[in-house]
Amino acid sequence: MPTDNAIKLNHLLSPFAFLYGLGVRLRNQLFSWGLLPSEQYPIPVICVGNLSAGGTGKTPHTEYLVQLLSNQYKVAVLSRGYKRKTSGYILARPESTSAEIGDEPYQIKTKFPNILVAVDSNRRRGIQNLLALPEVGRPNVIILDDAFQHRYISPSLSIVLTDYNRLYYYDKLLPVGRLREPITSIRRADVVIVTKCNEGLKPIEFRIIEEDMKLMAHQWLFFTGIHYADIKPVFPSEAMPKTKDSIQKEDEILLLAGIASPVHFIKEAEKYSDKVTALTFADHHSFRKKDIKRIKAAFDKMTSAGKFILVTEKDAARLQNNPHLPEEWKKVLYCLPITIDFCTNKQDVFNEMIKKHIITVQRNSILR
Known part of the structure; x- marks a missing residue:
């Protein structure tokens, strides 16, 4: 049941939701009437x-x-590249970072290096640029x-x-x-x-x-x-291989989750260990120096010989090139991939x- 405070807050925000809904409905109607253009393309x-x-x-x-x-x-993924530190159209390269193209496009490009991954907040421009690629590389x-x-x-x-x-x-x-x-x-x-x-x-x-x-x-x-697939190291050349079955119940897990809905991720980690400490952040959170200090303080308190840090793939994308990441964490930093x-x-x-x-x-x- 919603609390009295939640009901009061919803009541106060309802006029704003009504006005927001009016604006969205009007915009959608303009597209339905053809007053705003919607472009189709000759490919799926x-x-x-x-x-x-x-x-x-x-x-x-x-x-x-x-x-x-x-x-x-020949598949291309076109994304906005939310919270990237660049603008305009960018076609991902092997050396692209999450700061350049965003964490989710970086994750996709890392897992599927042979496909095209591009980012552009203007999706029409993004598609036009993809279709303008040389025929051999065009999606x-x-x-x-x-x-x-x-x-x-x-x-x-x-x-x-x-x-x-x-x-x-x-x-x-x-x-x-x-x-x-x-x-x-x-x-x-x-x-x-x-x-x-x-x-x-x-x-x-x-x-x-x-x-x-x-x-x-x-x-x-x-x-x-x-x-949930098996655990994998964020830095494979630095960390020892680890599987979910190899985790002992007494091993301490420091779980980091900068995603919109971390509940499933936390529950999954609790299947492996009785000692899970979860630190949650906003979705697409960029880990700053103060965040790393907070994480380090929590990790240093753990005394288990088998302690390690577990993150989502999306958080791994942001941490891989993070300048504040302690070098010693590369040996204990793992991610948990998900499929459907x-x-x-x-x-x-x-x-x-x-x-x-x-x-x-x-x-x-x-x-x-």
Whole structure:
């Protein structure tokens, strides 16, 4: 139940949410009327986004699409590059850092070095630059990361994610809730994915969500859960290999989480050790000198011989080139990668739907 203070705060913020909603609805209507232009492209452009402000799992779903398609197609991922220290259009190079392109694009480029990764807050300009590349290096599929609200682009396929623990139709508009758009905007989605589903959900629970969403006949609905892969060192040349099975219950873990929803990450670490200390930060947090001091103080208090620091992949991207990172941490700094699993045995259905979409767009482009 919400507290009295929370109810009072929501009441005070409600006028701002109402005005915000008016502005968003007007903007969307201008696109619907054609008064604001929305550009289409001659290749498949797959948008992965959400209605809420962060925390739905866009990066692992984007990586899933990359892995699914990159063996058959020349794939490009175009992102805003949130909180990067640069501006304009940048095509990632092998030597690019998270400060240049943002933590999530850096993570994707590191894991998939053979694909194109670009950043630009102006997505139209970003796509134009990608399509202007020499033919041998030009993408034939573009994945847009977090671009559902970028209406100046009309993607060939829109995928909207919603967290099982905070389904969009129970949420409210900013600043009362976390919605960036009214729930009616879900009509623009071609695919809806309920993410972070708990293990052991019963078939009736999936059916209830499906009924509550009231999606249209042409819209696809899928459910995914988080799968944690094995631990890996952030600095492989410095640290010893470590697996989840090798962690002893008495080993102390200092867990760092600069992500929107750290609850699952913390619970996962607590499966390995009885001694987990979690330090949480804002999403996309840049670790400053004072943060490193705070982390060091917490780590120095730990007395276990098997103590180590565990971070998310996104935090690892920001720490790898951090000038304040103590040299000795390179031997004890590990990250926990995540992937997604499809629920209700629908992975093959999703894969075929994506591949069929790409073939259809390519065929239609040839016929034009």
